Amino acid sequence: MRVALMATCVNDAMFPETPKAVLRLLRRLGIDVDFPEAQTCCGQPMVNTGYLDEAVPAVRTYVDAFAGYDAIVTPSGSCAGSARHQHTLVARRSGDPALERAVEQTSPRTYELSEFLVDVVGVADVGAYFPHRVTYHPTCHSLRMLGVGDRPYQLLRAVRGLTLVDLPAASECCGFGGTFAMKNADTSVAMGADKARHVRDTSAEVLVAGDNSCLMHIGGLLSRERSGVRVMHLAEILAQTEDEPAVRI
Amino acid sequence: MTARGAVVHWARDAADANRVIVDVARTHAVDEVVKVKSMVTQEIDLNGALADAGIAAWETDLAELIVQLGDDLPSHILVPAIHRNRAEIREIFLRRMHEVGRPAPTELTDEPVVLAAAAREHLREKFLRARMAVSGANFAVADTGTLVVVESEGNGRMCLTLPEVLVSVVGIEKVVPTFAELDSLLRLLPRSSTGERMNPYTSMWTGVTPGDGPQEVHVVLLDNGRTRALADEVGRQALRCIRCSACLNVCPVYERVGGHAYGSVYPGPIGAILNPLLKGTGDPQTDSLPYASSLCGACFEVCPVRIDIPEVLVHLRTQVVDARRDDSVPKPEAVAMRAAGYAFGNARRLRWAERVSGLAGRALTRFGRSRLPGGRAAAGRLPGPGAAWTGARDLPAPPRESFRAWWRRTKGGRVDE
Numbered sequence: 099m100r101v102a103l104m105a106t107c108v109n110d111a112m113f114p115e116t117p118k119a120v121l122r123l124l125r126r127l128g129i130d131v132d133f134p135e136a137q138t139c140c141g142q143p144m145v146n147t148g149y150l151d152e153a154v155p156a157v158r159t160y161v162d163a164f165a166g167y168d169a170i171v172t173p174s175g176s177c178a179g180s181a182r183h184q185h186t187l188v189a190r191r192s193g194d195p196a197l198e199r200a201v202e203q204t205s206p207r208t209y210e211l212s213e214f215l216v217d218v219v220g221v222a223d224v225g226a227y228f229p230h231r232v233t234y235h236p237t238c239h240s241l242r243m244l245g246v247g248d249r250p251y252q253l254l255r256a257v258r259g260l261t262l263v264d265l266p267a268a269s270e271c272c273g274f275g276g277t278f279a280m281k282n283a284d285t286s287v288a289m290g291a292d293k294a295r296h297v298r299d300t301s302a303e304v305l306v307a308g309d310n311s312c313l314m315h316i317g318g319l320l321s322r323e324r325s326g327v328r329v330m331h332l333a334e335i336l337a338q339t340e341d342e343p344a345v346r347i
Numbered sequence: 348m349t350a351r352g353a354v355v356h357w358a359r360d361a362a363d364a365n366r367v368i369v370d371v372a373r374t375h376a377v378d379e380v381v382k383v384k385s386m387v388t389q390e391i392d393l394n395g396a397l398a399d400a401g402i403a404a405w406e407t408d409l410a411e412l413i414v415q416l417g418d419d420l421p422s423h424i425l426v427p428a429i430h431r432n433r434a435e436i437r438e439i440f441l442r443r444m445h446e447v448g449r450p451a452p453t454e455l456t457d458e459p460v461v462l463a464a465a466a467r468e469h470l471r472e473k474f475l476r477a478r479m480a481v482s483g484a485n486f487a488v489a490d491t492g493t494l495v496v497v498e499s500e501g502n503g504r505m506c507l508t509l510p511e512v513l514v515s516v517v518g519i520e521k522v523v524p525t526f527a528e529l530d531s532l533l534r535l536l537p538r539s540s541t542g543e544r545m546n547p548y549t550s551m552w553t554g555v556t557p558g559d560g561p562q563e564v565h566v567v568l569l570d571n572g573r574t575r576a577l578a579d580e581v582g583r584q585a586l587r588c589i590r591c592s593a594c595l596n597v598c599p600v601y602e603r604v605g606g607h608a609y610g611s612v613y614p615g616p617i618g619a620i621l622n623p624l625l626k627g628t629g630d631p632q633t634d635s636l637p638y639a640s641s642l643c644g645a646c647f648e649v650c651p652v653r654i655d656i657p658e659v660l661v662h663l664r665t666q667v668v669d670a671r672r673d674d675s676v677p678k679p680e681a682v683a684m685r686a687a688g689y690a691f692g693n694a695r696r697l698r699w700a701e702r703v704s705g706l707a708g709r710a711l712t713r714f715g716r717s718r719l720p721g722g723r724a725a726a727g728r729l730p731g732p733g734a735a736w737t738g739a740r741d742l743p744a745p746p747r748e749s750f751r752a753w754w755r756r757t758k759g760g761r762v763d764e
């Protein structure tokens with residue numbers, strides 16, 4: 099099986115440790131994963147703000163970069179959701195039937211990390227070790243757009259040493275919402291502040307999620323509040339083992 | 348409807364509808380009407396049109412009454428006065444009831460039963476006196492010409508049966524083919540709106556019944572943008588809405604900004620799509636509504652008639668953007684999106700953009716010099732556009748090396764760092 103890593107533009111530019119963790123994790127599981135260097139972005143920032151024409155180049159680049167792979171795995175529920183549910187809209191709007199056909203090929207092969215591990219690789223226990231108190235925030239797009247269900251919980255419960263504590267009102271949106279976080283900053287912050295409060299209520303050391311964008315928002319609030327809670331991507335926890343505690347490749 | 352003795356009017360817009368209703372009132376020389384289920388009449392500002400014609404309109408739903416007496420606007424579809432507490436309601440009753448009818452008792456307390464009893468006395472006088480009523484309808488059944496109102500107080504039934512003349516204003520999207528469809532909708536509505544298995548009062552009326560109820564019945568079938576919404580292939584699903592308000596109740600944005608922020612009778616997620624669909628783009632307030640969402644999808648999850656609100660929101664955002672594509676001075680956002688679209692067009696351009704951001708990041712950290720838990724450098728408060736983010740949130744500084752640069756340098760982690 100030819101597997102490609104879709105790093106996402108946010109991870110590529112802001113959180114490179116996350117795609118590195120995905121590489122380390124998948125290689126440990128015996129999966130050779132490629133990073134097609136031609137990739138850029140799923141196009142979601144433009145689509146969600148209403149700039150469909152501006153998203154066309156991103157979608158075109160996506161289908162070109164990932165053509166020929168059996169699976170495209172990405173550490174982002176929201177980008178996987180975009181590839182699966184929005185690329186068709188963009189392609190249709192472009193009026194290019196070839197692009198539409200290409201999207202039909204790549205969209206269904208795009209998997210969010212927890213889906214890929216549980217459904218495609220067929221593992222819940224990835225041999226990770228992380229001796230900390232952790233709480234999990236199911237990001238909206240993982241939860242509702244993709245329906246990842248309890249897959250992230252399955253993975254976290256199998257991590258040795260990890261104590262998983264329930265996050266109150268877990269399914270409520272953190273308020274990130276892409277450009278929403280800037281366009282409606284006050285509302286976004288009000289939502290995030292409640293999320294941060296729930297996180298603090300768990301007295302977890304680490305907040306984990308499958309989307310660094312949401313974590314950047316909640317983590318930015320937790321940090322401003324001097325809460326001491328650290329945010330980490332699911333991939334970074336799953337990549338750590340007793341022998342190699344730090345994420346380094 | 349006509350066969351059963353009702354007079355049917357078509358109203359293209361608010362002005363048409365208001366004209367019909369004012370004419371009926373004038374024909375009967377009434378100077379007041381009682382009203383129930385009045386969301387659609389709020390939409391067309393019937394009360395304003397009646398007031399201009401010297402006719403007083405009395406809201407009879409308890410919450411609508413509170414809103415009306417408080418010179419206020421509804422803030423929720425189902426519970427229009429949810430933004431008022433009982434102390435405020437007591438104060439409103441004491442201050443206003445005597446000006447418009449039976450006064451509130453002087454010993455009025457803010458106990459809910461006492462307040463309800465005062466409203467009941469106040470309204471009863473109006474029910475018994477009014478000769479004309481105006482109602483909305485939850486549904487209209489096509490094959491029998493029946494109109495349906497679902498409510499929980501019984502005031503609707505008083506409006507529908509006591510006066511001599513009844514005018515029902517019905518949005519054309521309310522029509523269902525037969526009683527079979529009505530059956531499921533009548534079960535869906537209370538479950539999704541109040542969590543009840545069945546609502547306390549369901550009233551149905553079909554034209555005129557001699558000797559029973561209003562002897563003159565008018566039905567105003569209202570378009571007011573509904574055919575425009577219907578013409579929108581993605582947006583038309585919003586017309587399925589049964590106004591259960593479930594989407595409002597789960598919406599984290601509505602929860603924080605309240606109903607008035609939406610600037611219309613239909614607030615919350617459904618309001619954010621329905622208003623632009625009915626009115627079209629161009630007005631700044633309406634154009635802002637599709638953006639009043641984080642696209643979390645909670646509304647779609649609860650909607651009993653499966654309206655994909657996030658999908659329609661994105662679709663309407665596209666319309667807002669498209670309407671301004673030819674602006675001679677594009678918005679800064681449009682410029683940024685074009686730039687992003689260009690950078691994402693190929694990886695080489697993106698690599699370059701990331702290098703610039705890495706450099707900018709190093710400059711940024713000088714503003715804050717804070718560290719995130721875990722040790723990463725962060726920017727504190729930034730000036731300019733960055734302030735929208737950093738007013739309340741720290742921002743991680745961009746890393747020294749992007750992932751793709753690392754991949755190139757280490758050949759995918761295969762050579763030493």
Ligand code: SF4
Nearest residue numbers: 588589591592594650
């Ligand atoms: S959009 Fe759906 S959930 Fe919202 S009020 Fe209408 S029917 Fe209810």
